[in-house]
Amino acid sequence: MAQTNPVLGDLEGNSREIIRLTREAAEAGSDLVAFGEMAISGYPIEDLAMRPSFLAAAHERVDRLAVELAEAGLGDVPVIVGHPDGPFEPRLLGTSNAPTAIAQNAASVLQGGRVVARYAKHHLPNYSVFDEYRIFIPGDELLVIRLKGIDVALLICEDLWRDGGPVSRVLTADAGLLVVINGSPYERDKDEVRLPLVTRRATETDTIVAYVNLVGGQDDLVFDGDSVVVDRDGGILARAPQFREHLLVVDLEPEAATHAQLPDDVRRIELSPGAVDSEKPPIAADVAELPDDRQQIWDAIVLALRDYVEKNRFPSVILGLSGGIDSAVCAALAADAIGAERVFGVSMPSRWSSDHSRSDADDLAERIGLHYRTEAIADLVVPFENQLGLTDIAAENLQARTRGVILMGLSNQEGHLVLTTGNKSELAVGYSTIYGDSVGGFAPLKDVPKMLVWELARWRNSHAEALGLTPPIPENSISKPPSAELRPGQTDQDSLPDYEELDAILEAYINGGLSIADIVELGFDTATVQRITTLVDRAEWKRRQSAIGPKISRTAFGRDRRLPITYRPSL
Ligand SMILES: Nc1ncnc2c1ncn2[C@@H]1O[C@H](COP(=O)(O)OP(=O)(O)OC[C@H]2O[C@@H]([n+]3cccc(C(=O)O)c3)[C@H](O)[C@@H]2O)[C@@H](O)[C@H]1O
Numbered sequence: 164m165a166q167t168n169p170v171l172g173d174l175e176g177n178s179r180e181i182i183r184l185t186r187e188a189a190e191a192g193s194d195l196v197a198f199g200e201m202a203i204s205g206y207p208i209e210d211l212a213m214r215p216s217f218l219a220a221a222h223e224r225v226d227r228l229a230v231e232l233a234e235a236g237l238g239d240v241p242v243i244v245g246h247p248d249g250p251f252e253p254r255l256l257g258t259s260n261a262p263t264a265i266a267q268n269a270a271s272v273l274q275g276g277r278v279v280a281r282y283a284k285h286h287l288p289n290y291s292v293f294d295e296y297r298i299f300i301p302g303d304e305l306l307v308i309r310l311k312g313i314d315v316a317l318l319i320c321e322d323l324w325r326d327g328g329p330v331s332r333v334l335t336a337d338a339g340l341l342v343v344i345n346g347s348p349y350e351r352d353k354d355e356v357r358l359p360l361v362t363r364r365a366t367e368t369d370t371i372v373a374y375v376n377l378v379g380g381q382d383d384l385v386f387d388g389d390s391v392v393v394d395r396d397g398g399i400l401a402r403a404p405q406f407r408e409h410l411l412v413v414d415l416e417p418e419a420a421t422h423a424q425l426p427d428d429v430r431r432i433e434l435s436p437g438a439v440d441s442e443k444p445p446i447a448a449d450v451a452e453l454p455d456d457r458q459q460i461w462d463a464i465v466l467a468l469r470d471y472v473e474k475n476r477f478p479s480v481i482l483g484l485s486g487g488i489d490s491a492v493c494a495a496l497a498a499d500a501i502g503a504e505r506v507f508g509v510s511m512p513s514r515w516s517s518d519h520s521r522s523d524a525d526d527l528a529e530r531i532g533l534h535y536r537t538e539a540i541a542d543l544v545v546p547f548e549n550q551l552g553l554t555d556i557a558a559e560n561l562q563a564r565t566r567g568v569i570l571m572g573l574s575n576q577e578g579h580l581v582l583t584t585g586n587k588s589e590l591a592v593g594y595s596t597i598y599g600d601s602v603g604g605f606a607p608l609k610d611v612p613k614m615l616v617w618e619l620a621r622w623r624n625s626h627a628e629a630l631g632l633t634p635p636i637p638e639n640s641i642s643k644p645p646s647a648e649l650r651p652g653q654t655d656q657d658s659l660p661d662y663e664e665l666d667a668i669l670e671a672y673i674n675g676g677l678s679i680a681d682i683v684e685l686g687f688d689t690a691t692v693q694r695i696t697t698l699v700d701r702a703e704w705k706r707r708q709s710a711i712g713p714k715i716s717r718t719a720f721g722r723d724r725r726l727p728i729t730y731r732p733s734l
């Protein structure tokens with residue numbers, strides 16, 4: 164099982180990686196190699212699935228990959244690889260002449276220089292971040308490949324999650340092994356659902372289940388890998404580490420095939436047994452342990468950030484360092500992702516900036532070893548203020564906007580990606596200046612509520628201490644009360660409840676989907692709940708134009724939660 168990190172659209176690079184890992188797998192004596200969902204194209208391909216030229220290129224690449232594997236002397240080993248298939252005749256939806264699905268979400272089995280079998284995903288996820296009903300045509304046949312007397316059934320991701328359909332046919336087909344190729348994005352606690360699902364399917368179908376997932380960042384999603392093989396009794400036989408590319412080689416003893424005749428909706432293809440020596444010595448499989456929850460979240464954001472920077476070919480990142488917790492955590496994440504030598508911090512003191520905002524930012528820069536400069540904003544702000552006659556909130560926001568102009572100016576001049584430092588709690592209630600501190604292209608903390616930002620900071624520091632390294636985040640940035648410092652003595656709690664209370668209300672409203680009455684029932688003050696939920700509703704317009712950031716929760720802002728901007732709430 165090859166847990167790869169494809170670059171979306173890089174058909175050549177992804178194919179080279181598939182050949183490299185197939186060679187490694189063959190050298191380890193593998194009889195069968197499986198890659199993740201859409202490993203050839205990257206995933207999710209979104210509306211590229213409706214572009215015939217993209218589909219034709221992917222189709223041609225799969226055919227050529229089969230030939231290249233054979234030419235590399237790897238033609239004996241069957242390789243299962245995910246890719247978009249098509250173009251097919253457009254599936255017409257009603258009388259609409261709008262673009263409709265012309266592709267399938269497919270898996271091909273390559274052997275002997277050609278595609279010997281192909282399966283199309285039946286169940287197309289159409290919730291949360293997924294839109295597959297819009298872009299794919301569902302398949303309707305179960306594929307079983309017979310290899311060395313063992314029937315191997317094949318499913319694609321969502322197929323495993325739904326009762327009925329192909330999963331129920333796996334039992335009827337009496338397969339010895341079920342291979343599931345996946346593009347299953349990370350969410351905090353998802354392993355508590357995913358592993359039990361794989362285990363349940365193994366026992367229900369009385370089949371060994373080999374679940375191979377992608378790894379890596381793709382825009383606002385991060386795939387965690389965590390590929391696993393589960394025995395018929397539900398025991399874990401092998402498990403790949405999270406957030407890293409990995410080749411998981413495992414010896415299995417599946418039940419030999421008994422069925423001579425299969426139902427009509429199951430297609431069986433007999434594969435050539437290959438030249439691999441079946442008497443090879445057994446391999447002790449890896450069983451990776453899942454790290455602590457906070458480390459998982461940290462690793463998820465680090466990988467998402469690294470892949471966004473690298474896959475979009477940015478040389479470096481830049482961010483404003485205020486001495487506060489959000490910018491400190493973003494800087495530490497960036498240094499972990501791409502190295503401190505590619506991180507540029509700017510202190511931009513205003514006339515209201517406290518001494519500690521500067522000294523804490525200095526301290527952070529020194530601890531991390533990032534590039535650091537100071538650009539005072541007072542002299543830039545005053546001419547704007549005077550010419551436009553800006554006062555009160557307009558003058559406050561002008562300071563945040565001036566910082567945004569500086570960061571974008573340096574980005575244009577020097578090529579850095581601007582990191583947006585805001586967290587989920589702020590984004591929820593619109594507590595940021597649009598075109599000011601909301602500036603930037605990637606927001607590492609976009610799905611991290613403020614209380615969790617503090618928790619991650621403490622975890623990262625103690626992790627460094629445990630390794631005998633310098634903790635990156637100044638203690639003072641963790642312990643001082645958060646403030647935007649846009650006017651003298653301002654703190655976040657002038658405008659918002661304590662973050663503990665705010666985050667609990669936001670969790671109930673956003674993740675829980677509860678009504679105001681339901682949240683009040685949980686014990687919160689009615690006026691506070693009304694105020695917060697109104698702020699959340701009114702800030703939808705800010706979120707709609709905010710930078711993307713990695714999804715780590717069940718309900719991340721963005722594709723996961725789609726609400727109208729213009730509406731009058733009635734409940
Ligand atoms: N539905 C809608 N569609 C399009 N535009 C809409 C809109 N509703 C308001 N607007 C526009 O939004 C403008 C107001 O938004 P905006 O300019 O952002 O300003 P606003 O949201 O009024 O103020 C920003 C708030 O964030 C706080 N802040 C700022 C900076 C950093 C931090 C921090 O702690 O990190 C906190 C600051 O103290 C203040 O409370 C209005 O002038 C109006 O033009």
Ligand SMILES: Nc1ncnc2c1ncn2[C@@H]1O[C@H](COP(=O)(O)OP(=O)(O)OP(=O)(O)O)[C@@H](O)[C@H]1O
Binds near residue numbers: 486487489490491645
């Ligand atoms: N004096 C400053 N110098 C540089 N950047 C600043 C400064 N003040 C604010 N910023 C930028 O604007 C973002 C918003 O920070 P602000 O201090 O207003 O609120 P915050 O939510 O407390 O964030 P932080 O915890 O990072 O301070 C900061 O993360 C930082 O990137």
Ligand SMILES: NC(=O)CC[C@H](N)C(=O)O
Binds near residue numbers: 347
């Ligand atoms: N790619 C898919 O089909 C993903 C859907 C699935 N339920 C998951 O997140 O694991």
